[in-house]
Amino acid sequence: MRNTWSIFKRELGSYFSHPIAYAIIIVFILISLGLTFSFGQFMRSGDASLDGPFFFWHPWIYMLLAPAVGMRMWSDEQRSGTIELLGTFPLSPWAAILGKFLAAATVWLIAVGLTFPVWITANILGDPDNLTIFSGYLGSYLVCLTFLAITMLVSAFTRDQVVCLIVAVSICVFMVLCSYDDVIRELSNVAADWIVEPIVSIGVWDHFRSLMRGSFRVLDFVWFVSLISACLLGTSAILSAKRA
Amino acid sequence: MIKVTNLTKQFGHKKAVNDLSFTVKKGEVLGFLGPNGAGKSTTMRVVTGFLPPTSGEVRICGLSMVDQPEEAKKKIGYLPESAPLYDGMSVRGFLRFCADMRGLSGSAKAEAVDRAIETCFLQTVYRQAIDTLSKGYRHRTCLAQALLHDPEVLVLDEPTDGLDPNQKHEVRNLIKRLGKDKVILFSTHILEEVEAACTRAVIVDQGCIVADGTPDELKAQSGSDSLYDLFRKVTTTDTAPAKASADA
Numbered sequence: 001m002r003n004t005w006s007i008f009k010r011e012l013g014s015y016f017s018h019p020i021a022y023a024i025i026i027v028f029i030l031i032s033l034g035l036t037f038s039f040g041q042f043m044r045s046g047d048a049s050l051d052g053p054f055f056f057w058h059p060w061i062y063m064l065l066a067p068a069v070g071m072r073m074w075s076d077e078q079r080s081g082t083i084e085l086l087g088t089f090p091l092s093p094w095a096a097i098l099g100k101f102l103a104a105a106t107v108w109l110i111a112v113g114l115t116f117p118v119w120i121t122a123n124i125l126g127d128p129d130n131l132t133i134f135s136g137y138l139g140s141y142l143v144c145l146t147f148l149a150i151t152m153l154v155s156a157f158t159r160d161q162v163v164c165l166i167v168a169v170s171i172c173v174f175m176v177l178c179s180y181d182d183v184i185r186e187l188s189n190v191a192a193d194w195i196v197e198p199i200v201s202i203g204v205w206d207h208f209r210s211l212m213r214g215s216f217r218v219l220d221f222v223w224f225v226s227l228i229s230a231c232l233l234g235t236s237a238i239l240s241a242k243r244a
Numbered sequence: 245m246i247k248v249t250n251l252t253k254q255f256g257h258k259k260a261v262n263d264l265s266f267t268v269k270k271g272e273v274l275g276f277l278g279p280n281g282a283g284k285s286t287t288m289r290v291v292t293g294f295l296p297p298t299s300g301e302v303r304i305c306g307l308s309m310v311d312q313p314e315e316a317k318k319k320i321g322y323l324p325e326s327a328p329l330y331d332g333m334s335v336r337g338f339l340r341f342c343a344d345m346r347g348l349s350g351s352a353k354a355e356a357v358d359r360a361i362e363t364c365f366l367q368t369v370y371r372q373a374i375d376t377l378s379k380g381y382r383h384r385t386c387l388a389q390a391l392l393h394d395p396e397v398l399v400l401d402e403p404t405d406g407l408d409p410n411q412k413h414e415v416r417n418l419i420k421r422l423g424k425d426k427v428i429l430f431s432t433h434i435l436e437e438v439e440a441a442c443t444r445a446v447i448v449d450q451g452c453i454v455a456d457g458t459p460d461e462l463k464a465q466s467g468s469d470s471l472y473d474l475f476r477k478v479t480t481t482d483t484a485p486a487k488a489s490a491d492a
Contacts, residue, residue, distance in 0.1 A: 006344035010330070017332045081328030085389070087294040088324075089345040090317040243295050 003091040007099025008106075015069070015107050024069055025111040031061050032115055051212045054118055055136040059204055062144045063176045067168035069107055070151030071161045073100045074239070078159035087243070093236050101152060101232060108144045112137065132214030139211025142224040143204050147172045149231035156238040179203020245269050246291060246397055246427055251300035253286050253451075260286040262451035263300070268444075270396075273423035275442035276431035279479050283451040284431040285325050288401045291429065292322045304397055318347070321390035325401040327383045331375040335366055335385050338374060339392065346393040360388035365414070380411045387415070391422075398422060400430035404437060416441045435471045438462075447478055454478040 015021035035057040077083040086096050122128045151168040158164050177183050179200045187196050200206070207220040246268040253261040261283045268274040278284050289295040291302050293309045293316060302309040307316040330338055339360055343353045361370050364384040369377060374385065383406065390398060403419065404412040419428060419441045432438070438445045439459045447455040447462070455462055455478050459471065466474035 002347075003345060006341065010333075010341050013337075014330065014332050080331070081324060081326045082330055084289070084294050084324040085322075085328060085342075088292040088317060088320065088322045089342075090314045090347070091345060092314070 001095075003089075003095035004099045004102070007091075007096050008103050011100050011103030012106055015103065020069065020072075021107045021110075024065055024107065025114060028061060028065055028111045029114055032057055033118060035061075036118060051132070051136055051214075054115075055140050055212045058140040059143050059176045059208060062140075062147050063172035064169060066108070066144050066147035067151040067154075067165050067172060069104050070148045071155055071164040071168065073104065073152045074155040074235070075159055075161045075164045079161075083239075093239060097152075097232055097235055097239075101149065104148050104152075105145055108148065109141070112141055112144065129214060135214045135216060136212045139208045139220070142211070142221075143208050146204065146224055146227050146231075147175075149228040150175075153231040153234045153238070156235045156242075175202060175204050177203075179205040181205075245303075245305055246399075246429055247301075247303040248287075248291065249301045249303075251287065251290060251302065252298045253283075253290055253295060254298040259451050261290065264448070264451065264453060265300075266446055266453065266456070268427050268429050270427050271424060272444055273419060273428040273430070273442045275438045275445035276429060276448060277433065277435070277438060277445055277475065278431075278448035279433060279481070282448045282479070284448055285401055286451075287448070288322075288325075288399050288429070288431060292320055292399050293317050318393070319395055320397045320399055321393065321395035322398075323387050323390045323400045323403055325405070327386035329374045329382060329386055332373070334373055335370045335377070335381075335388075336361070338385065339370075339388055342389040343392050348393060356392045356394070360392050363391055363418070364388040379406045380408060383407060384411075384415075387418075395426070397427045398429070400428065402431055402433075404432065404434065412437075435475060438471060447475060449479040 032054070036054045039057075074083070077086065119130075119133055122133065123130070147168075150171055151164065154168040154171070155161075155164045158167075178187075180203070184196065184200055187199065207217075207223045210217050210220055246266075248267070249265050251261055251264045252259060264283075264287060266274070276284050276287070286295065290297050291304075291309070293302075293313050296310065302316075304316040304319045307319065309316045330341070333341065336357060339357045340353065343356050346356075348356050361367060364387050366381065366384060366388060369381050374382065377385065383403070387400070387403060390400070400419070404415050407415060416437065419430060422428060423441070423443070430441075442459060444456075444458050445462060446453050455465060455474060457465065462474055463469050463471055466477065
């Protein structure tokens, strides 16, 4: 636990000693709020709920930006050789994996948290269901953590950050598109159900949409948490296999 | 004490280390000599627990690196070959982080960091960012992290590589000084380093030990009182396979 905390502190410090964390936070806030007030038509919809105008855009933004935060997690350690230091310190591989994941998750927690003015605006302009908004935030953050975990797994494979970014973005884009309504409709026209259904089940929309609209389903939590855990376990397995 | 028994490390079909056995006792400085690609760094990576052995055993002060890795790793200070560091950090920040990883805290941590800075002559740069340091300072910063927790065993992979003659002299003296009450295993392909710092040396070639003894014993084995001649005699050059195929 102490080692996890030390790794977490170092990683978080390194995000904020480079422009990366500031750039991601600012770009995320600008894009998410920009989309809310433009294409999201927040002011014209006459509805104080945030699911359509605000949360709807989040998976689209995360699929491009979450891998940019996570791409250096293991790639950089492998490229610079510092993985050899970590591997010879008396700590379990899990301390490093969790410390790194939690640090990247904290950068995103700050980014997502700093969109709070939109929540305040909704409350000033109308009478939204705050529990639904909280649920939307939770769903949004879980999507982000899932994409971060996927990026971490990819970064364990390669020492090249650009390769990691391209592969992780591709996977995340696929997970967003494959369960999007318009894509499912097109897919159903050209492929049989037994092909479409497994593809759709990989996507995030079904699970995110229910949380975005305020319905807590155990199924969704289990889906997100198992995917994140599987990616972290996979990271541990890949890092061990690379040394064997 | 480092006790390596029948150590083999295989990458795919290639045996990087082949049935290697050696022991280093307290007060001994063992020089690990060999041409590039002989398996020196792989052996050190297995000894320090970074790579698992394919077969064989590594014991550090009686603790098995396979069965009790965390306990065994506590006994070791390790300087990897390329002296890797976290570039964005300051020298002191990096050493503090390494001290955290070694389980040091409070005043023990502050003392350990100050001592390592002093031992490795980093007083003038300890506030500097690591990515602004010269190669010599980078190397010494990485050496400092290996000494932080005052380990019983030091494993140094080419500790003088890339240093200027003055820095090499300092590091060799440091190794000799530390070697009096520690177990030191260090690799090099610079032959004069063996005489300058080692109490014993082994020559490794293609993953196997081909010569073992004190520097004087090794010189005697050469027949011409020269470590250089012995090294040339017992090791294979990396151009040998190409020459053999050209002759054929």
